[in-house]
Amino acid sequence: MGLPDPQLFPVAAMADASRKLILNNRSALQYTLPCEPLKEKICAYMAGRGVDCSPDSVFLTHGAQQGVYLIAKLLLDLGSSIVEESISYPGFQHLIDAFLPVVLSVPTSPVDGIDICALERILKGGARPAFLYVMPTAHNPLGVTLPMVKRRRLADLAREFRVPLVEDDPYGSLFYGSISSAPIRTFDKNWVYYVGSFSKVLAPSLRIGWIVAPPEHIRSLSVIKEASDLNISTLSHWLVDAYLESNEFAAHLRMIRSVYRERRDAMNAALLEHFGSTATWIVPEAGVFFWVNLPDSVDASELLTTCLENERVAFLPAEACSRGKHKNGMRLNFSRCNPGQIADGIGRIGRILHRINSVDPQTMRNDFD
Amino acid sequence: MGLPDPQLFPVAAMADASRKLILNNRSALQYTLPCEPLKEKICAYMAGRGVDCSPDSVFLTHGAQQGVYLIAKLLLDLGSSIVEESISYPGFQHLIDAFLPVVLSVPTSPVDGIDICALERILKGGARPAFLYVMPTAHNPLGVTLPMVKRRRLADLAREFRVPLVEDDPYGSLFYGSISSAPIRTFDKNWVYYVGSFSKVLAPSLRIGWIVAPPEHIRSLSVIKEASDLNISTLSHWLVDAYLESNEFAAHLRMIRSVYRERRDAMNAALLEHFGSTATWIVPEAGVFFWVNLPDSVDASELLTTCLENERVAFLPAEACSRGKHKNGMRLNFSRCNPGQIADGIGRIGRILHRINSVDPQTMRNDFD
Numbered sequence: 001m002g003l004p005d006p007q008l009f010p011v012a013a014m015a016d017a018s019r020k021l022i023l024n025n026r027s028a029l030q031y032t033l034p035c036e037p038l039k040e041k042i043c044a045y046m047a048g049r050g051v052d053c054s055p056d057s058v059f060l061t062h063g064a065q066q067g068v069y070l071i072a073k074l075l076l077d078l079g080s081s082i083v084e085e086s087i088s089y090p091g092f093q094h095l096i097d098a099f100l101p102v103v104l105s106v107p108t109s110p111v112d113g114i115d116i117c118a119l120e121r122i123l124k125g126g127a128r129p130a131f132l133y134v135m136p137t138a139h140n141p142l143g144v145t146l147p148m149v150k151r152r153r154l155a156d157l158a159r160e161f162r163v164p165l166v167e168d169d170p171y172g173s174l175f176y177g178s179i180s181s182a183p184i185r186t187f188d189k190n191w192v193y194y195v196g197s198f199s200k201v202l203a204p205s206l207r208i209g210w211i212v213a214p215p216e217h218i219r220s221l222s223v224i225k226e227a228s229d230l231n232i233s234t235l236s237h238w239l240v241d242a243y244l245e246s247n248e249f250a251a252h253l254r255m256i257r258s259v260y261r262e263r264r265d266a267m268n269a270a271l272l273e274h275f276g277s278t279a280t281w282i283v284p285e286a287g288v289f290f291w292v293n294l295p296d297s298v299d300a301s302e303l304l305t306t307c308l309e310n311e312r313v314a315f316l317p318a319e320a321c322s323r324g325k326h327k328n329g330m331r332l333n334f335s336r337c338n339p340g341q342i343a344d345g346i347g348r349i350g351r352i353l354h355r356i357n358s359v360d361p362q363t364m365r366n367d368f369d
Numbered sequence: 370m371g372l373p374d375p376q377l378f379p380v381a382a383m384a385d386a387s388r389k390l391i392l393n394n395r396s397a398l399q400y401t402l403p404c405e406p407l408k409e410k411i412c413a414y415m416a417g418r419g420v421d422c423s424p425d426s427v428f429l430t431h432g433a434q435q436g437v438y439l440i441a442k443l444l445l446d447l448g449s450s451i452v453e454e455s456i457s458y459p460g461f462q463h464l465i466d467a468f469l470p471v472v473l474s475v476p477t478s479p480v481d482g483i484d485i486c487a488l489e490r491i492l493k494g495g496a497r498p499a500f501l502y503v504m505p506t507a508h509n510p511l512g513v514t515l516p517m518v519k520r521r522r523l524a525d526l527a528r529e530f531r532v533p534l535v536e537d538d539p540y541g542s543l544f545y546g547s548i549s550s551a552p553i554r555t556f557d558k559n560w561v562y563y564v565g566s567f568s569k570v571l572a573p574s575l576r577i578g579w580i581v582a583p584p585e586h587i588r589s590l591s592v593i594k595e596a597s598d599l600n601i602s603t604l605s606h607w608l609v610d611a612y613l614e615s616n617e618f619a620a621h622l623r624m625i626r627s628v629y630r631e632r633r634d635a636m637n638a639a640l641l642e643h644f645g646s647t648a649t650w651i652v653p654e655a656g657v658f659f660w661v662n663l664p665d666s667v668d669a670s671e672l673l674t675t676c677l678e679n680e681r682v683a684f685l686p687a688e689a690c691s692r693g694k695h696k697n698g699m700r701l702n703f704s705r706c707n708p709g710q711i712a713d714g715i716g717r718i719g720r721i722l723h724r725i726n727s728v729d730p731q732t733m734r735n736d737f738d
Binding site: 001003004006007009011012014015016018019020021022023026027028029030031032062063065066069073078091094095097098199203204205206207223224226227228229230231232233234235236 | 370372373375376378380381383384385387388389391392395396397398399400401431432434435438442447460463464466467568572573574575576592593595596597598599600601602603604605
């Protein structure tokens with residue numbers, strides 16, 4: 001799963017902030033309006049990612065998942081369609097299936113990401129989905145980060161065909177090069193609904209996500225959210241606001257990026273050692289996942305069963321994120337374990353892989369449609 | 370609104386518990402499974418209300434509103450109907466309207482509550498709603514608490530006609546007599562879905578509610594909830610678990626009941642002094658609201674506008690909780706303000722009421738259909 005390492009949580013600062021907050025700010029425990037100072041800090045954080053937005057375009061949510069859910073409730077009418085990639089985040093598939101939409105699938109690849117030409121053909125063919133769902137940075141599960149030219153193209157298509165684009169960006173701040181990739185939201189503020197989260201960079205159980213949306217839709221999102229859970233966890237929100245006030249966040253982000261970069265490199269080294277020519281993968285620029293393509297002959301779901309039973313190692317098999325259509329890929333997480341555990345785990349999967357399969361690497365595929 | 374008084378929040382104990390929790394239990398900040406010890410403590414709390422349930426029938430939610438929302442998602446199919454009272458909780462009306470159900474309205478009254486005979490006629494007539502929604506203790510907004518014989522009848526009807534009954538009980542522990550009324554859930558465990566909350570008795574922003582449901586439905590609720598917001602605020606849940614561990618909760622409950630009882634009595638005294646024969650009301654046994662019937666000639670929404678403009682006092686007018694059908698009633702909250710403020714506020718409304726209206730009390734009604 002996309003679990004951050006709890007050993008990296010800034011617990012001392014958060015414990016101190018929570019004690020002071022509960023003692024001194026009784027409205028933090030009451031039904032209250034969303035925390036405005038937090039919205040302002042989120043705008044500053046987004047500015048660091050290149051996104052220009054103001055608090056009136058920020059809507060606070062119970063994690064990114066609720067952000068996408070509320071957008072789906074806002075945009076999806078009964079019987080309408082949505083666009084998703086042929087391999088995409090299982091949490092999104094689960095979320096969207098509850099709305100019973102027509103799912104338009106666009107091919108994607110762990111090397112290049114979404115096939116923009118295929119998407120354009122769908123739109124030029126007359127399809128008008130309620131929205132396009134993409135995760136342009138550190139795609140879950142493929143790990144791929146889209147180049148700037150594709151981001152711009154996606155914004156152009158959304159605008160040209162007047163189709164909202166939902167940009168899910170939980171991993172955007174976990175980049176391992178020198179700079180982060182500008183969100184698609186930087187290219188269009190009318191058709192792109194950006195969804196962010198502190199789950200991966202601070203702590204998941206705070207359940208703090210946000211939407212950056214055209215301001216005229218914020219009121220509707222609020223009405224939809226109020227019906228479903230009345231009020232946000234303002235306690236968490238004020239807590240994170242107090243933590244961000246301390247200015248420790250920038251150093252914390254640098255620290256977790258450094259730790260996760262080391263783990264990414266450890267996983268790459270372990271894959272080179274233990275998977276060798278049996279598999280292919282791209283070293284991710286950002287996020288917490290490697291996607292590994294296995295030979296066509298390998299069913300990753302079966303491999304998972306064997307790995308769990310014999311080696312107590314787990315991963316997400318391709319089947320779980322492709323609506324059952326693909327078998328020979330696996331998503332590996334490198335954020336949760338230390339380098340030693342990573343080397344050990346990859347070694348164990350590698351042993352099973354070699355035992356059940358002796359393969360011709362020519363049979364491996366890099367495109368999914 | 371149904372706001373508790375933040376001055377009564379147990380902040381010292383909560384601040385201490387939160388600091389220790391964040392420092393010592395890193396899984397409290399991580400994605401985790403729902404907090405089992407909290408479920409056990411909720412079972413003990415429910416046992417104190419006479420409800421026999423085990424942790425496998427308890428489902429933790431982001432407040433009671435989400436509890437009712439998830440049950441609606443579980444039980445409501447497209448085009449099906451639900452039963453609500455002719456005057457009912459506006460938050461429920463807002464929630465359920467998003468599902469576009471056929472709304473079957475049953476008459477109710479601030480004196481006797483839901484008209485069971487009318488409900489029985491609807492069911493005997495062949496209607497099979499997806500569920501019945503009731504708030505048997507401290508009805509919001511009517512303030513009425515159903516007698517035991519009506520609770521038993523409701524459970525019998527649910528069972529006889531195989532129609533689930535959703536028992537919304539946020540105020541069940543705020544009773545001002547010697548004992549609490551047994552929830553309807555005590556009379557049936559297969560057809561009654563009980564929804565509880567710590568919002569009114571601890572603090573709202575913790576967002577801790579729960580459903581007590583037949584265990585075979587817990588898994589489905591989990592699937593529905595995961596799609597909408599992935600994970601609960603485990604931090605809040607562990608925090609309340611730690612607070613409950615300290616055994617201060619029973620004394621806290623006695624304290625807030627005592628304070629709110631005094632405020633209820635202050636509001637009754639103020640109503641007697643300032644509303645006199647212009648209005649009728651029942652002194653509530655539980656909860657945080659008085660319902661005041663005004664003469665037919667008074668439009669409470671217009672009164673509200675005048676009160677806000679001239680006296681800066683607010684209440685909920687009947688129109689807002691009767692789908693626009695009733696005008697001459699008002700819901701008054703007594704939990705948020707101290708006795709002096711209550712006397713002052715009722716005095717101000719009374720002045721306006723007498724100025725705009727000189728009435729014949731014979732025109733007042735006590736039944737709503």
